[in-house]
Amino acid sequence: METVESTTHGAIISGAFSPPSLGVWRHRHVLDLDDFSKDEVGLVFEIADAMSEVLSREVKQVPTLRGKTIVTMFYEASTRTRASFELAAKSLSAGTISLDAAKSSVSKGESLVDNLRTIQALGADVIVMRHPQSGAPYLATQYLDTAVINAGDGWHAHPSQALLDIYTVRRHLDDLSKLRIAIIGDIMHSRVARSNIWGMNIMGATVVLCGPPTLMPRGLNEFIERCQLSSVVVEPKLESALEGADVIMLLRLQLERQQSGLLPSIREYIQRYQLTERRLSLAKPYALVMHPGPVNEGIEVSPEIAHGAQSVIEEQVSNGVAIRMALLYLVAGGKSR
Amino acid sequence: MAKNLLISGGRIIDPGQGWDKVGDLLISDGEIAWFGDKGKVPSQSDLVIVEADGLVVCPGFIDLHCHLREPGFEDKETIGSGTRAAARGGFTTVCCMPNTSPPLDTRASVDYVRKASEMDGVVRVLPIGCITKGRRGKELAEMNDLAEAGVIGFSDDGEPVSSSRVMSLAMEYSRDLGLPIIDHCEDKELSNGGLMNEGWVSARLGLKGIPAAVEETVVARDLALAELTGARVHICHVSTAGSVELLRRARDKGVPVTAEVTPHHLTLTEERVMWPQHGEDKRLAYDTNAKVNPPLRSGEDVAALIRGLNEGVIDAIATDHAPHTMADKMCEFGLAAFGISGFETTFGCLMSLVHEDKLSLNTLVARLTAGSAGIVGNKYGELGTLKAGCRADVTLFDPGGEWVVSSQGFISKGKNTPFEGCQFKGKVVATIVAGQVVHQDESVKVRKKR
Numbered sequence: 148m149e150t151v152e153s154t155t156h157g158a159i160i161s162g163a164f165s166p167p168s169l170g171v172w173r174h175r176h177v178l179d180l181d182d183f184s185k186d187e188v189g190l191v192f193e194i195a196d197a198m199s200e201v202l203s204r205e206v207k208q209v210p211t212l213r214g215k216t217i218v219t220m221f222y223e224a225s226t227r228t229r230a231s232f233e234l235a236a237k238s239l240s241a242g243t244i245s246l247d248a249a250k251s252s253v254s255k256g257e258s259l260v261d262n263l264r265t266i267q268a269l270g271a272d273v274i275v276m277r278h279p280q281s282g283a284p285y286l287a288t289q290y291l292d293t294a295v296i297n298a299g300d301g302w303h304a305h306p307s308q309a310l311l312d313i314y315t316v317r318r319h320l321d322d323l324s325k326l327r328i329a330i331i332g333d334i335m336h337s338r339v340a341r342s343n344i345w346g347m348n349i350m351g352a353t354v355v356l357c358g359p360p361t362l363m364p365r366g367l368n369e370f371i372e373r374c375q376l377s378s379v380v381v382e383p384k385l386e387s388a389l390e391g392a393d394v395i396m397l398l399r400l401q402l403e404r405q406q407s408g409l410l411p412s413i414r415e416y417i418q419r420y421q422l423t424e425r426r427l428s429l430a431k432p433y434a435l436v437m438h439p440g441p442v443n444e445g446i447e448v449s450p451e452i453a454h455g456a457q458s459v460i461e462e463q464v465s466n467g468v469a470i471r472m473a474l475l476y477l478v479a480g481g482k483s484r
Numbered sequence: 485m486a487k488n489l490l491i492s493g494g495r496i497i498d499p500g501q502g503w504d505k506v507g508d509l510l511i512s513d514g515e516i517a518w519f520g521d522k523g524k525v526p527s528q529s530d531l532v533i534v535e536a537d538g539l540v541v542c543p544g545f546i547d548l549h550c551h552l553r554e555p556g557f558e559d560k561e562t563i564g565s566g567t568r569a570a571a572r573g574g575f576t577t578v579c580c581m582p583n584t585s586p587p588l589d590t591r592a593s594v595d596y597v598r599k600a601s602e603m604d605g606v607v608r609v610l611p612i613g614c615i616t617k618g619r620r621g622k623e624l625a626e627m628n629d630l631a632e633a634g635v636i637g638f639s640d641d642g643e644p645v646s647s648s649r650v651m652s653l654a655m656e657y658s659r660d661l662g663l664p665i666i667d668h669c670e671d672k673e674l675s676n677g678g679l680m681n682e683g684w685v686s687a688r689l690g691l692k693g694i695p696a697a698v699e700e701t702v703v704a705r706d707l708a709l710a711e712l713t714g715a716r717v718h719i720c721h722v723s724t725a726g727s728v729e730l731l732r733r734a735r736d737k738g739v740p741v742t743a744e745v746t747p748h749h750l751t752l753t754e755e756r757v758m759w760p761q762h763g764e765d766k767r768l769a770y771d772t773n774a775k776v777n778p779p780l781r782s783g784e785d786v787a788a789l790i791r792g793l794n795e796g797v798i799d800a801i802a803t804d805h806a807p808h809t810m811a812d813k814m815c816e817f818g819l820a821a822f823g824i825s826g827f828e829t830t831f832g833c834l835m836s837l838v839h840e841d842k843l844s845l846n847t848l849v850a851r852l853t854a855g856s857a858g859i860v861g862n863k864y865g866e867l868g869t870l871k872a873g874c875r876a877d878v879t880l881f882d883p884g885g886e887w888v889v890s891s892q893g894f895i896s897k898g899k900n901t902p903f904e905g906c907q908f909k910g911k912v913v914a915t916i917v918a919g920q921v922v923h924q925d926e927s928v929k930v931r932k933k934r
Contacts, residue, residue, distance in 0.1 A: 181768075182766070258811065259815060262816055280817065286816060365683070365695065366683040367684050373684050
């Protein structure tokens with residue numbers, strides 16, 4: 148197992164930090180937002196506000212999780228999510244171990260469960276896990292006592308991303324329940340979309356899903372109906388989906404989708420689904436443009452818009468650290484109280 | 485072993501003969517010898533009496549579709565463990581699929597299974613041969629040779645023949661051998677690595693779906709080919725309402741087709757993948773024990789399958805017993821093996837349909853006995869009946885016997901069951917193969933009379 152060791156230097160504390168009470172929190176793991184209450188989302192945001200304040204200090208570190216060990220296990224390549232979690236852990240003074248699991252035990256034939264049990268035996272307090280197979284973190288929680296945070300599983304869920312997305316929206320626009328949020332692109336393969344559907348539904352926002360017909364999962368409407376996601380609608384026409392939107396969330400188009408025949412060409416995707424100035428003008432004048440990254444500039448969105456005044460794409464990344472600090476705090480802090 | 489075995493006072497159900505009455509059944513020298521009113525048996529010496537009051541006595545169950553894994557995958561199951569598990573489930577004859585290693589595509593490999601079954605098997609094992617060499621779908625296996633070696637039909641189960649031309653040639657060839665093509669219907673290009681039924685649950689869980697059309701397009705094709713060639717086609721593990729409809733129409737037209745359905749497709753839906761079987765925990769399960777091919781479908785499909793079974797559009801219930809090791813299942817959903825270890829839960833789970841008044845007891849017994857026997861044919865003598873002179877394959881069950889499924893107690897090496905912890909009402913209590921008791925529950929009372 149290849150590990151990258153990092154020690155916490157005795158935390159330098161500048162200024163007081165008193166985290167809020169955790170009254171409504173009832174999660175041991177963070178796997179998806181489908182079982183979150185509105186109050187819990189609110190609590191995550193309240194703590195993220197406090198963490199943002201820490202991150203704005205000159206010394207961006209508090210000793211809150213000193214002595215705790217957080218292990219990031221990434222069975223799939225990732226740059227920003229992993230960096231974000233590790234930075235969050237360090238800012239809370241936790242020890243971090245980072246396993247590039249895609250290269251290590253798995254290729255030696257060790258099963259996921261054995262691999263995770265080993266990490267647990269080493270004394271991890273929280274396992275942050277990214278995995279290409281939907282449901283992998285659920286398997287982990289069946290066999291582990293350690294808290295698990297899902298950092299993305301297959302096409303299924305990416306709860307910290309959805310929380311940071313909603314948090315970012317909330318920082319700009321007040322009443323989430325009055326908002327119309329268009330999610331555009333490859334819905335079928337998107338864990339970001341799936342988690343946002345749950346999260347935004349909890350907050351009462353109207354969610355409009357739109358993408359090429361070959362990239363929409365069959366059964367989507369019945370899923371919405373059966374799970375009583377009353378504020379979620381599917382809109383095949385891009386222009387109708389954008390009409391009056393307060394937020395436009397673009398999804399990354401994996402270029403291999405075209406190679407596997409799901410799209411006639413990238414060119415046609417650009418023509419039909421790229422967010423251009425003309426299309427952006429259909430939304431509210433102040434509409435936020437978001438993207439979970441990494442952006443294929445010139446495919447999902449024109450470069451001018453990606454870097455334009457309405458884009459909050461970079462802010463999503465910064466908010467991600469505060470949200471992940473909040474989640475680590477809630478999950479790892481819980482035990483010691 | 486006593487020469488004579490008297491099963492006394494049970495409710496004897498033999499759908500093949502239309503019997504359903506209480507009485508005594510006498511077995512002598514491994515054959516059914518006599519049937520009549522209780523206590524009226526002609527006097528016998530050296531008699532063992534099985535007290536069957538309150539029990540149902542019926543022909544031994546016949547399973548058209550199972551995986552005994554031998555040769556090649558003995559860590560999953562062997563002919564010994566598989567047939568003992570089958571006996572516990574009430575089966576006296578099982579037809580094993582040829583997806584072994586090597587596959588049953590030559591006389592030698594069929595001979596091996598028959599020999600190993602004679603040595604290690606406690607129930608009768610009838611092998612199914614491959615349609616194509618190596619199950620590759622390109623060239624026909626030596627089907628005539630396989631027929632002479634004793635196979636009861638042909639199947640590339642799990643690796644369905646994708647070429648319509650090759651399938652039509654296989655049907656031409658098998659027609660004159662008088663054996664069925666046992667057809668796993670799946671368009672693998674369309675299923676494209678799918679993991680579960682395509683629908684709202686797959687949309688929610690972010691798992692690649694297997695649409696109903698994956699099965700139905702091939703059912704439709706092969707019914708057309710059966711009509712073209714006049715060959716007997718037996719459709720395996722029907723799982724969708726659309727397939728039932730296609731079968732109904734084909735039967736009405738007189739196409740020589742039969743069909744089977746599994747216990748799990750009759751009793752579980754796609755939601756079983758998402759939620760645990762029991763308990764308050766509403767954390768998503770991604771239960772690999774509910775991963776099976778064809779996948780568990782929707783509630784409407786289940787209702788259509790039950791209707792098809794009642795109407796006789798589906799002739800038989802087959803287990804598709806597919807044992808796997810713990811490592812094959814204790815992993816990510818997408819990487820787990822497809823299949824359910826079914827021998828030991830089949831009868832219990834099917835009895836739930838009887839208790840819910842969805843299926844009559846007589847129909848259930850018929851689909852496990854006479855229905856399957858009609859598809860196997862008479863190559864191995866008359867099966868699935870209690871007629872005098874026939875081999876005494878008999879199953880006794882307690883329709884009210886309650887028990888709880890515990891996979892650790894399975895005889896099968898495969899502990900992969902989606903029914904773990906289920907409380908079933910209906911229990912096989914004794915299984916008799918050629919007059920020999922091969923499974924006996926502790927509740928069964930046996931006494932000797934000299």
